[in-house]
Amino acid sequence: MKGILKLAYKLLVNDKAKFTALLIGITFAVYLMMFVTSMFVGVLNHASATVINIGASIWVMDPAVQTVSNTVGMPDYVLDAVRSMQGVKYAVPLYSGGALAKLPDGTYQSVNVIGLDDTSLLGRPELSLGKIEDIYAESAFIVVRDAEFKKLESPAVGSELELNDHRAVIVGIAQVATSGLYGTPTLYTTYERAAQYLPNPRYTISYVLVEPKSLADVQQIKQQVKALGYLALTKQEFMQRTADFFIYQTGGGTNILIMTVISFVVGLSISGQTFYTFILENLERFGALKAIGTKSRDLVGMILFQATFTAFTGYGLGVGLCSLLIWLARLRLPSYAAMLTYTNLAVGFFMVAVIAGVSSYVGVRRVLQIEPFDIFRG
Amino acid sequence: MSQVAIRAKGLAKWFGEGEARTQALRDVDLEAYFGEMVYIVGPSGSGKTTLLSVLSGILKPNSGSVLVESVDIWSLGADDLADFRLNKIGFVFQDFHLFPRLNTAENVAIPLILKRKDWDESIHEAINYLEIVGLKGRAGLPPVKLSGGEQQRVAIARAMVSKPDILIMDEPTASLDGDTGNAILNFVHKNILNENRCIVVVTHDSRIYEFASRILHMEDGRLTGVEKSAV
Numbered sequence: 001m002k003g004i005l006k007l008a009y010k011l012l013v014n015d016k017a018k019f020t021a022l023l024i025g026i027t028f029a030v031y032l033m034m035f036v037t038s039m040f041v042g043v044l045n046h047a048s049a050t051v052i053n054i055g056a057s058i059w060v061m062d063p064a065v066q067t068v069s070n071t072v073g074m075p076d077y078v079l080d081a082v083r084s085m086q087g088v089k090y091a092v093p094l095y096s097g098g099a100l101a102k103l104p105d106g107t108y109q110s111v112n113v114i115g116l117d118d119t120s121l122l123g124r125p126e127l128s129l130g131k132i133e134d135i136y137a138e139s140a141f142i143v144v145r146d147a148e149f150k151k152l153e154s155p156a157v158g159s160e161l162e163l164n165d166h167r168a169v170i171v172g173i174a175q176v177a178t179s180g181l182y183g184t185p186t187l188y189t190t191y192e193r194a195a196q197y198l199p200n201p202r203y204t205i206s207y208v209l210v211e212p213k214s215l216a217d218v219q220q221i222k223q224q225v226k227a228l229g230y231l232a233l234t235k236q237e238f239m240q241r242t243a244d245f246f247i248y249q250t251g252g253g254t255n256i257l258i259m260t261v262i263s264f265v266v267g268l269s270i271s272g273q274t275f276y277t278f279i280l281e282n283l284e285r286f287g288a289l290k291a292i293g294t295k296s297r298d299l300v301g302m303i304l305f306q307a308t309f310t311a312f313t314g315y316g317l318g319v320g321l322c323s324l325l326i327w328l329a330r331l332r333l334p335s336y337a338a339m340l341t342y343t344n345l346a347v348g349f350f351m352v353a354v355i356a357g358v359s360s361y362v363g364v365r366r367v368l369q370i371e372p373f374d375i376f377r378g
Numbered sequence: 379m380s381q382v383a384i385r386a387k388g389l390a391k392w393f394g395e396g397e398a399r400t401q402a403l404r405d406v407d408l409e410a411y412f413g414e415m416v417y418i419v420g421p422s423g424s425g426k427t428t429l430l431s432v433l434s435g436i437l438k439p440n441s442g443s444v445l446v447e448s449v450d451i452w453s454l455g456a457d458d459l460a461d462f463r464l465n466k467i468g469f470v471f472q473d474f475h476l477f478p479r480l481n482t483a484e485n486v487a488i489p490l491i492l493k494r495k496d497w498d499e500s501i502h503e504a505i506n507y508l509e510i511v512g513l514k515g516r517a518g519l520p521p522v523k524l525s526g527g528e529q530q531r532v533a534i535a536r537a538m539v540s541k542p543d544i545l546i547m548d549e550p551t552a553s554l555d556g557d558t559g560n561a562i563l564n565f566v567h568k569n570i571l572n573e574n575r576c577i578v579v580v581t582h583d584s585r586i587y588e589f590a591s592r593i594l595h596m597e598d599g600r601l602t603g604v605e606k607s608a609v
Contacts, residue, residue: 003496004494011480293461372436375471
């Protein structure tokens with residue numbers, strides 16, 4: 001079989017024009033599919049930035065919350081009630097909200113402020129400059145050095161800002177795993193200070209962060225929180241809820257789906273049509289092979305190999321091209337929202353497998369129909 | 379008397395049904411022997427190519443039988459029939475049907491590759507056969523770089539490389555000028571034909587009759603006469 005596949009390979013790649021057209025078609029289609037989906041995954045990932053960066057196991061929230069950034073305040077008794085629930089190791093409050101920063105040059109910039117539990121500082125970021133205990137100093141804030149950092153005129157430790165008309169002093173520079181989606185700089189401070197600086201609604205707790213005693217307790221905690229009239233989600237569930245919001249309630253998911261389907265159809269059309277033309281041009285030779293004594297299953301194997309080889313070479317090139325462009329974009333935009341995940345690689349792989357299957361099918365059908373007698377008859 | 383290579387009895391073949399039915403073969407009996415070069419000649423539409431296809435296991439007759447070395451080939455299953463063609467028959471097609479994207483040696487090696495022989499070994503053997511047909515120096519060239527006569531010799535080398543007992547040649551000189559056609563058939567007669575091989579040739583070309591052991595005339599799907607050649 002090895003020799004027959006080599007024969008199929010040579011018949012394919014030696015037809016340089018057709019092979020190049022096939023590869024370009026599939027590479028372009030895969031690139032489009034991968035790029036569109038990776039961009040969307042990147043956006044979803046950035047949308048869940050706070051969940052990822054804080055890293056708590058369980059998040060308790062108002063059931064109306066759809067994404068981590070649109071919070072609904074909860075009364076203080078929720079924190080006490082959660083702390084007293086069975087299976088809870090500890091629970092702390094988290095404040096998340098927006099504020100307006102006045103910069104030294106007099107301009108204003110929206111910022112996202114995260115207030116960490118004063119006692120535990122659960123969810124604190126990793127500092128690259130400054131000491132975490134300085135967060136307890138007067139008017140202390142930690143600024144995240146991400147793509148939005150420059151919007152605050154790249155403050156150093158000791159710099160001062162005006163935050164909602166209050167003095168704010170930068171005591172540390174932090175790094176986080178993921179930047180936010182909305183292009184606003186992020187500041188960390190204590191829960192008490194955040195509640196003091198930011199406009200105060202009636203209820204101030206955005207989330208209660210919970211650590212269960214064991215994994216087995218998660219379900220029990222969720223049920224108890226539900227009985228209280230609130231919602232408890234694991235980190236993954238909260239990220240999924242955020243993603244679902246963008247996919248199903250913003251139209252983003254539909255648009256991405258349409259783009260992906262269009263890319264798929266383009267790839268399928270180009271490769272299917274080109275491969276079919278390739279088969280048609282070689283039909284007489286396939287007929288000659290049949291006459292010489294090639295079994296139908298060997299011909300099917302040859303065509304399957306040709307279609308599969310082309311499809312997966314195109315897949316590799318498409319993924320490579322997509323990775324290259326994301327890498328290049330990140331050189332200019334460090335928080336560029338596009339990322340390749342195993343899931344979109346798998347989706348792309350599946351779609352390419354379908355393209356290979358359909359292309360093979362049309363080729364195989366045509367080749368199996370040809371009668372060797374037609375070769376004699378001319 | 380030489381051994382019988384092909385024995386066909388009562389062959390009938392028609393295409394279409396009803397009023398559109400065309401009778402291509404009518405009760406054809408034929409015997410071809412090892413060591414002879416049998417020509418089937420006749421006007422266009424007389425059934426020569428149909429007969430050749432039926433004899434070589436490519437086209438199933440509506441009735442009758444074909445025994446090759448005592449095996450009824452039309453009782454074989456599809457895979458066995460393909461194996462039979464691969465192992466017992468060498469084909470030289472009218473338009474050569476060489477693969478333009480493969481070089482000459484690779485074209486010749488195809489039957490060996492189909493027999494699951496190692497690629498390098500197949501190429502090596504193909505080059506030996508190209509040497510026999512006088513084209514060893516052209517092994518690396520694609521067929522389009524060869525003349526018509528050279529392409530025909532490549533097609534002969536491809537037909538011979540698996541050492542078939544029976545060589546089928548369909549209009550071998552149709553795409554060649556008179557001198558080249560003559561040279562090709564002379565080559566086949568001298569170098570390919572032997573006592574263990576039977577060659578069946580379908581042709582219109584009376585200029586190559588001189589190489590035939592027997593010439594069978596066909597008309598309207600029937601064998602109408604046998605002519606002995608001077609060779």
